[in-house]
Each structure stands twice: as structure tokens, then as C-alpha cells.
Amino acid sequence: MVSLANLFSRQPAPLVGLDISSSSVKLVELGRNKAGEWVLERCATEQLERGWITDGNVEKFDEVAEAIRKVVKKSGTRTKNVAMALPASAVITKKIVLQGGLSDAELEIQVETEANQYIPFSLDEVSLDFCVVGPSANSAGDVDVLIAASRKEKVQDRQGLAEAAGLKPVVLDVESYASRLATRRLVEQLPEEGKDALVALFEVGAMTTSMQVMKNEEVVYDRDQAFGGAQLTQLIVRQYGFSPEEAESKKRNGELPEDYESSVLRPFVENLAQEIARALQFFFTSTPYNRVDHVMLAGGSSALPGLTEAITAQTSFACQILNPFDGMQLSGNIKENKMRREAPSYLSACGLAMRRFLK
Template structure:
């Protein structure tokens, strides 16, 4: 949550702006569990969101207005996330004796020296997360920065649709918050790899003791598979996308397209995990949690388990939730992993 946008919040709609669709979740907290009050997804035409940038706010505003009709009228506040090259997070160490004003001044100085954007062009936020593991006179501080123009484009889009932005989060933090619903007590001290494979991007975040300690992303996702299918069978991209989503592809597609795509995905993840294990830390990855629509690809989970020699879990905490509408229960029990980012954002209103 970036300074300048800090307000109290409840009854939030968590909105995930993907390159292929916008997904949204509204939740409330009941007796001992969460209730899904509403969920919705709206496809967006190709090119409206490119590399996390909003290319046509007017058209996206109209899509959000239509999406809004799926939610109770009491839900007017939004939590959303920013990601990509215009967002930077890092953990810095600061003297534990600094008071709030002194800490803020030191963080700004550190940001000015290490963030590759002028301070007047960014929203800047920080949070003391824990004492430093090796020097108790220091605190580890999570520093987050995002380009103002990137944040403001999303805010304008939402507010032009008649809604109010209450929280702007960082995508990796929202995802890890949702995945924490799946953790058991032993997972807290382990390295957990959260892998989000969407339409155009694959994001890896390593979580340890509640903090994201490593992040990598690359341009690889479901659209890559769709393009491979379109080229192999001489189909239009839209035709290939429908065939992929409906799992109505030619018999030989499993061997000629799906298997090569799954191999490519496994190799990308293996490389990124190696980058983490080669870094100077003593943390081992013990589990992989998969999220995003692309994880539904046949054979991906099995191949990841076999080749990485790790436990692989498909993220879907929605199975333990209560539901206001039976249709939402049916949807989320089937493809809930696509809505993990939106869930992580909506949780900001009930925690």
C-alpha cells in the first residue's frame, strides 16, 4: 500500500488486471472462515493491457463497469496491485533505534540512492518486517516503490467506473498473502516457491517466514501455448485460444504442442529456481505452489514434481470457504487458482 493512498478499508473488491482478462473477488469474514460474496471475470481485447501498462483507459473503464454489476452495491472500494518494471521492492537494513521520522528520512535517502526513478516520480512505502537475523541492532525494512503514472492509470480507470481505490498493493505481496492460507505451521521456516503462470507472464516468488525474499518474472504464459497451437495448425489466434481453453484440440496436439510447451515451462522454472539456490543464502525450496490459469495445462503438475523433485501443490484455498452463491462455489472449486491474486487483494479488507 503506497503512501498517499493510505485509507482505512473494508468490504473490498480485489481486482486483478491481467493481459487477457480482469478477475475480481469480494469476500467477508464469518465464523471461523471466509465467505465469497461475489466473483467475476471479464475478458479484455488483446492490446488493452500490455506489459502491465493500460493502453486504453476508456475501454477498460467500460469493462470494469460491466464487471461491477456482479457485486453487491455495498462493495464500492477497490484493492488492486501493481507489478512489472515500474515496481521495485527490496529489503534494506536500518538502525533499530531510529524513531519514525528518522526512519522515514533514512528510507528516502536509501531510495534516492538505489531506486532508478526520481523520488518525485514514484509512490514510496516501507514497513519494518523483523529484526535483522545477524545483527540485532538493525531492523530489516521492506521498501516498495512504484511509478506514479503506472499507479495513477489504474486509479483513474477504477474511479472513472464509479469505484474508489482504497489500497494499491504489490502483486508479489498479494499473491503470497493468498497462498499463506495454504501454509501449515511447518511451512513458515521453509522456502516456498509461488509460481503464477498467467496469459503472458510467469512470475516466481520465494516466500520465507512470511516475506518475499526472491522474485523473477519472464514473458511466458498461456499466450505462448496459444501461439504455438495457432502456428502448428494454421489457425487464427482466437480459434486456437478457444480450442485450448475448451481442451478441444486435435489428438496429436498433446505431443506436438502441449508437451513442448510444458517442457519449456518446466525449464524456465528450473532455471529461475537455480538462480535462487545459487544466491548466497541458506534457504532451500521445499515446496512449489502453482497458481494462474495456465497451471491447468495437462501434465504440468506431474512433470514439475518429477523433474524438480519437489512437492507441487495447486493453489486453491477456496475449497474451504463458504459461499453466498452456489454458482461461485462451482466455479472456484474448479478454477479458483486463477483468482488467487484477486483473493490476496480482497483479504486486505478483512484482515
Template sequence: MFSGFKRLGPSGVIGIDFGSHSIKAIALSKGQGTYQIDGVAEAAVPKGLIVDNRLEDIDKVTLIIKRLRKSFPSNYKNAAIAVMGADVMTKVITMSSDLNELDLEARIELEAETIIPFPLDEIFIDFEIMGPNEADSALNDILVSAARKERVLSQAQCVDESGLTTTIVDVASHALARSSELVFTPEDYNHGIAVVDIGTSQMMLSVLYQGNVIFTRNKNHGGAVCTQMIADRYTLSLLDAEKAKLENDLPVDCQSDVIAPFVSMTVNHLRFDLRMFTNSPNNVAITKLILTGGGVLMPELVEQLRAELDIEVEVADPYLGFEFKNKADKGVLTQSGSKYMMALGLALRGVI
């Protein structure tokens, strides 16, 4: 995505998702009309090591990536990473379709000074021609993306020092859109589809329309909030609260005193974010909501969203038509595949 990083040929990559609770990775190849999962791995991240997408100790994160690397075939040398939240911004602008690539790049750099709220020497800038503008065919719609160099380079350093090579830097919302489109029906293309990723510390809403991300909103909310609520309610350490949550070893009253309030809070956050999109200047109606991320493995949340929203709600599961090099990987993705959607979207960049 961003200049300064190599663009791949047909070889695949390992998609690496840097989460605050764990780092997840997928290696993907493409055969005769189908995708094959060649490796899946997840490694726990100690609390405080990755905060708000910022790596607090590059050496320790590098060691985690090195451990993950052992789970993948030796022929995989390249990796794809993503930036998100306040570290990245995207904007669609229009430019004359007559401009050649060099002139277009120069014009975008000039335009960036007015549309990007970061000092230009602190960011990477890239652009993609989306196609002719609907209102004026003499213009092209251009997707301009900017990301803070510090965030990109810190992730890339960990990957490169682990023995892999960072070949792709993507925008997180676009990576999720890419993997979510695998579960689209033909009718979805011309409707607004909301993709909601609920992780440990962040919730991200993206709205897709005709193959493009037209709206993105991030919020500091996720599974860690539920863990903190459990810890506070039962006077537990965060480690013990997280263990009890994952093993479903919770007191009887936890469902009513903690889980239900957390689910209601999450639904209200999402309802507010969806309303923000509805109130924005667009003519797109959302007809489906696709859930991704580890947070959606909570069945109570999915059930309440289906009960309260007037749209179809689907938990992402794009792996049904995939082949698997290892049977164990199929078991992992069958059980908790939604939390690997970011890594999958990144891996897809190497095979499409």
C-alpha cells in the same frame, strides 16, 4: 501500500487483478472465524488492450470494470489493485529502531535516491517495518517498495471512474503470498516456499520464508506462448487457437507437437529461475512449490513438474474452508480457483 491512497478500516474491498487476457475480481468478507466469498467475476480483455501491465486505452478498460462491478453487492465501494514486474521494486534495508516515524520516513526518502533506479518524481514510495534485524537488535529491517506513478494512476483511474474507489495499491508478489499462505501447513513457515504464478503473458516466481517475500523474478512467458504455438502449427488465427485450447478441441497430434514442447519449455524456465534463487546469497532451502494462475490449469504441466522437481508441488486451492454467498461462485472457484489467487490476495487486504 503506497502513500496518497487511503488506508482501510475493517470494511472489505474488491480485489481486482488486471491481466492481459482477462480482468478477475473477488469480493471477500470475514465472519466468525472464516472468510466468505461475496462475489467472483471475470471479464475478457481484447488483445492489445493491456500489454506488459500497461493500459493502452483507459476508457475501454473502465468499461470492463464497470461490467465487473455489476457482479458484486452494492455495499462494496472500495477496490484493491496491484503493480508488478518492471513497474515495481522492493528492497529490504536496515534502520535504527530508535527513529520515530517522521525521522524514519525522511531517512528512507534519502536512501531511496541511491537504491531505486527510477527518478523519484516518477514513483510512489512506501515502507513497512518488518521487525528487528537478526544480526543486530538495535536495527529494524524495513521493506521499501517503489512503483511507477503512471502504472498506479492509470489502474486507479479506471477503478475510480467505474464507480469504485481505489483504497489499496499492493505489490503483486505480496498479494500472491498473502493468498498462498492460506494453504500453508504449520511446518511451512520455517521453510522456503516457492509460489509460481503462470498467467497469459507473464510467469512470476516468489519465494516466501517466515512470512516474508525474500525473492521475486518475473519472466515474459505464459499461456499466450502456447496459443501462438498452436496458431503457428495449424495455421489458425490467435482467436481460433485460443478457443480450441480452452475447449480442448485440438488435433490428435497437438499433444506431442505443441503441448509437450510448451510444457517442457515452461518447466525449464521455472527450473532456471529456481536455480537463480539457489545461487543467491541465502541459507533457505525450498521445500514446496505452490502453483497459481490460469496456466496451471493445464494438467500436463502440473504432472511434469511433480515428476521432475525434487520438491512437493501443490496447486493452490485455499477455498475449502470458505463460505459462499452464491453457490455459482463456489462452482467457479472449485473449477478454476488458482487463477483468482491474485484477486483473492488483494481482497484479503481489506479483512485482515
């Protein structure tokens, strides 16, 4: 069986999380102090030009590899082992029930047999991995097994990027799984450790806003919307006549004209809040649920001024921006003010870095 680069493996050795999105490359390295508390050792980001990564596909390999080299140098890490992720759209996952007590070899044969039913490609064309989740709740003596598969070229692209940058890819995860892992630590800080709380997580990226609704570590609903921060950049281009590159740079550096907030930013924030409200309404009409307990925001565009207030006004639900490093000790390598500004965009990278410490 061809492994999906050890999707479910757990690495105790030093490991950095490397998140490659359509707009940037982000790196996080975590540690633990003697008391077992989390320590943020390093974090860094490097912007990518539009078109280098499109719909999760690497269009400009050399340029992205160079950006990875830059972010590694910027971070100062000497760690070569890296955990990466594929977008959920590139991975097929399925939970199946198998007979308990099988050996690893027997499990592998059973997984391959079952996988043929769910994967619309020849198994020769995919990288496949599986993980025993635990005893089946509905079938005594059986076990729940999670299988994951992706086209080999998708896996090889990510591996090749890491290797071209002098890194060793040891974990290939799914972006949504990595985000959930980082979010879980924050949910545990809620009253009663978040038990039975229904949490709606929205990651507002450049091109896509991803929604996951979680309850007790289980995903009860997920959905992607083609709406993100790149549309704000397009509005700036149309309003002021800048090139896309100028607009993106000025947006990041706060160098826009005086009327930007009233003419461009505020209407965009209202539209984004409406999109999130619509996504929640669609969730309610598609499931037995009619409310959520917490709305959490992450991603590069989540910290736009007024967004949490606009979402609360549209939905009546309390809304907060996630800082995946909240409650962590900071090493001397971290520029705290910069980190806090950028923290929501590091959710997936943080989850990938946490893979080092999974038991």
C-alpha cells in the same frame, strides 16, 4: 510525501480485490462468518484482448475500464472500495534500517533521505510509501523499514481505471506481495504450519511465469521468466491456422481438434515443466539451497492437464496446484464448479481482497 496510494494501509471497511493482468481482470470479495472463518462472497473474471495491457502498461484505457465495469456487474458486488496492485517490475522496494523511537514525521524525513539513494528518479516523479516492519534483528534499538516507490503515472493509471469504472481505489499493493499473502494462508495448512519449509511458488500467467521462493514468510529468491500461456495460444494458431482470438477462445472452451492434446498440448506442457525445472536449478546454483520442500503452481495456465506430473518428473519435487479459496466457506453467489476450475488464476485477487482483514 506522496503516498503510494496507501500501499501499506489496512482497510477494515468492505473491500474488493481487483487484479488486472495482461489477459484478464479478476475480482474477489471476501468476508468472515461469526466463527471468524473465511467466506468467499464473490469472484468473477473478464477477459482482455491482447495488447490492451502490455508489460504492465495500460495501452487501451477505455477498453480496460469497460472490462472492469463488466466484471463488477458480473460479480454482483455493491462494494466500491477496491484494492489493486502494480506488477513488481513497476515498483522499487528496499528494506532499510532506521533509528528506533522516531516520530512519524521524523520517520518520513529519514525515509525521503534514504530513498534518494535507491530510487533512480526525482522524488517529485514518484509515489512513495513506507512501513515499519519491526525491530531490526542485527542492530539493537533500530527498526527495519520497508520503502516502496513507483512512477506517478503508473499509480495514476491504476487509480484512473478504478475511478472510470465507478470504484474508489483505497489500496495499491504489489502483485507479488498480494500473491504471497494469499499463499501464506495455504502454507499454514502444511504439516507444522509450514514452519521452516522452503516453498517455491510459480505463477504461470499469459506472458510471464513468476517464481518466488519463500521460507517463514520471507522471500529468499524471486525471478520472472518470459514464458506463459500465450505461447500455447501461438502454437494453436500455427498448428491450425486460427486467428489469435479464435485460438484463445477455443483453448478456454475446449473446442480444439482431436489431435490437439498429442500434437500441441503435451509438448507445450513438457516445455513449461522444463522451464520450471531450469528456474529451480538456477535458484540452486545462485543460493546456498539445493532443494525445495514444496512446489506450488498458480495462474491461469497452471491447471493444464499433466503439468504437475511433468514438473515432478523433471524435478523429483512434489507439486500441487493452489486453490486460494481452499477451506473457505462459499456464499450462495458462487458457482462452485466454475470457481474450482478458475481458482488458481485468482491468487493475486484473493490476496488483495484479504487486505480488508489485515490487523
